[in-house]
Amino acid sequence: MTELRMPKDFLWGSASAAYQIEGAHKEDGKGTSNWDEFVQIPGKTFKETTGEVAVDHYHRYKEDIALMAEMGLKTYRFSIAWTRIFPNGRGEVNESGLEFYQNIIDECLKHGIEPMVTLYHWDLPQALVEEYGGWESEQVIDDYVNYAVVLFDAFKDKVKYWITMNEQNIFTTLGWMTAQHPPGKFDNEKMYYVVNHHAFLAHAKTVLKFKEIIPDGKIGASFAYSPSYAINADPIHAMSKIDFDNLKNFWWMDVYAYGRYPKNTYRYLEKKGVAPTVTAEDAALLEAAAKQIDFMGVNYYQTSVAEYNPLDGVGPYGEMNTSGKKGTGEITGIPGLFKNPSNPHLETTDWDWTIDPMGLRYACKEITSRYNLPIIISENGLGAFDDKTEDNQIHDDYRIAYLNAHVYELMKAVDEGCDVWAYCTWSFTDLLSWLNGYQKRYGFIYVDRDEEGGSLDRYKKDSFYWYKDVIKSDGATI
Ligand code: BG6
Numbered sequence: 050m051t052e053l054r055m056p057k058d059f060l061w062g063s064a065s066a067a068y069q070i071e072g073a074h075k076e077d078g079k080g081t082s083n084w085d086e087f088v089q090i091p092g093k094t095f096k097e098t099t100g101e102v103a104v105d106h107y108h109r110y111k112e113d114i115a116l117m118a119e120m121g122l123k124t125y126r127f128s129i130a131w132t133r134i135f136p137n138g139r140g141e142v143n144e145s146g147l148e149f150y151q152n153i154i155d156e157c158l159k160h161g162i163e164p165m166v167t168l169y170h171w172d173l174p175q176a177l178v179e180e181y182g183g184w185e186s187e188q189v190i191d192d193y194v195n196y197a198v199v200l201f202d203a204f205k206d207k208v209k210y211w212i213t214m215n216e217q218n219i220f221t222t223l224g225w226m227t228a229q230h231p232p233g234k235f236d237n238e239k240m241y242y243v244v245n246h247h248a249f250l251a252h253a254k255t256v257l258k259f260k261e262i263i264p265d266g267k268i269g270a271s272f273a274y275s276p277s278y279a280i281n282a283d284p285i286h287a288m289s290k291i292d293f294d295n296l297k298n299f300w301w302m303d304v305y306a307y308g309r310y311p312k313n314t315y316r317y318l319e320k321k322g323v324a325p326t327v328t329a330e331d332a333a334l335l336e337a338a339a340k341q342i343d344f345m346g347v348n349y350y351q352t353s354v355a356e357y358n359p360l361d362g363v364g365p366y367g368e369m370n371t372s373g374k375k376g377t378g379e380i381t382g383i384p385g386l387f388k389n390p391s392n393p394h395l396e397t398t399d400w401d402w403t404i405d406p407m408g409l410r411y412a413c414k415e416i417t418s419r420y421n422l423p424i425i426i427s428e429n430g431l432g433a434f435d436d437k438t439e440d441n442q443i444h445d446d447y448r449i450a451y452l453n454a455h456v457y458e459l460m461k462a463v464d465e466g467c468d469v470w471a472y473c474t475w476s477f478t479d480l481l482s483w484l485n486g487y488q489k490r491y492g493f494i495y496v497d498r499d500e501e502g503g504s505l506d507r508y509k510k511d512s513f514y515w516y517k518d519v520i521k522s523d524g525a526t527i
Contacts, residue, residue, distance in 0.1 A: 050527070063122060066215065072103040169215060256341050277294055345416050429473070453527055478507065
């Protein structure tokens with residue numbers, strides 16, 4: 050129990066993404082996405098899992114939203130599949146796609162749940178990839194804005210909170226550097242920065258349009274933020290920490306908040322010959338949009354340790370733990386700058402993700418000092434193996450402990466002056482983890498399915514009741 054309380058209007062929430070929950074991959078006119086294609090390549094996902102059925106939210110959204118209402122959820126963050134709105138990325142709007150999201154929004158509002166919409170959570174229309182290479186071409190910018198404007202016009206009276214991009218740093222890194230996400234390119238650093246630049250411009254143009262169409266709405270991007278700690282007080286490691294933050298964090302957050310790239314990193318990339326070209330027009334656009342964003346969206350899972358990495362040290366590519374077998378992930382780094390060893394002071398999950406509740410407060414304070422922006426925690430949660438007992442109970446006390454510790458730190462962050470509007474756990478129901486199949490569970494609601502299939506029935510985990518009490522008490526039960 051804590052003395053602290055979240056404000057009455059605090060948005061206690063939970064989040065999801067279209068590809069990971071909806072299924073119905075070919076229904077009602079939906080087009081093919083880059084992910085629909087990518088998962089067909091053998092070996093790309095855990096046990097070849099796909100989102101063709103996912104957890105069938107497309108057909109069960111009423112049941113899922115009724116469960117959210119029973120829990121007392123204040124906001125539900127979900128993403129819209131671009132391919133449901135424009136099966137080929139642009140052209141004629143697919144009205145049944147719009148209707149599906151209209152229904153979700155109405156269902157939320159009926160239960161007093163504030164819808165929070167993510168425009169892009171990684172599923173790009175395949176038609177645009179085939180036509181001009183998707184994010185690799187600047188043509189994507191106008192198609193993205195056009196798609197966003199259709200949604201703003203359609204939902205302007207109902208949706209107040211909008212997120213342009215989910216984890217631009219992750220989908221570009223995994224897409225163009227490590228080949229783990231579509232388009233599956235490896236070590237294409239030059240294109241990686243080009244693609245990011247296009248995504249920044251698409252975000253920026255969208256923000257400006259948004260302010261014309263929904264002047265009272267709130268918009269920002271969601272960034273996968275991993276704050277860092279230097280391994281010790283040796284200045285060489287402190288320098289590595291700065292280099293890490295500039296290259297892995299501020300490269301994105303500075304553009305969203307200030308409209309410019311961090312100078313030292315830009316210089317470093319220029320010397321390597323991979324810095325993106327920024328025209329005067331780009332710079333003006335990024336800056337104008339940065340002045341208009343309303344919050345920094347943060348997906349927080351873990352912190353990193355920064356340690357100096359000599360020129361002959363570890364490289365950026367290493368084994369990633371996608372099996373849940375502890376200790377199978379490898380340490381990576383950038384030779385000459387930093388490497389990211391594990392933190393000896395902290396525990397890890399079965400997927401080798403560092404568990405650091407205080408890091409969430411650290412993240413909030415860093416953003417508050419550096420950007421002075423309100424914060425929406427758009428994701429935070431624990432991926433774990435869950436067991437359903439014979440009488441359909443799921444005793445996920447480890448998830449409760451994880452979330453409880455994080456919420457406590459968030460309440461402290463607020464108490465210490467951070468302006469936090471929302472906290473969305475990842476996720477409400479169990480869902481498909483892009484690379485880790487169905488066995489890595491995050492939800493308050495257990496979904497009876499595994500890599501092979503299942504009944505798709507829903508069961509409340511113990512954490513469901515825990516969060517319900519937290520919400521009801523404004524956090525007093527933490
Ligand atoms: C974030 C994504 O990276 O983390 C989600 O926005 C994702 O889509 C979540 O599912 C958890 O990651 P993972 O790899 O455990 O599914």
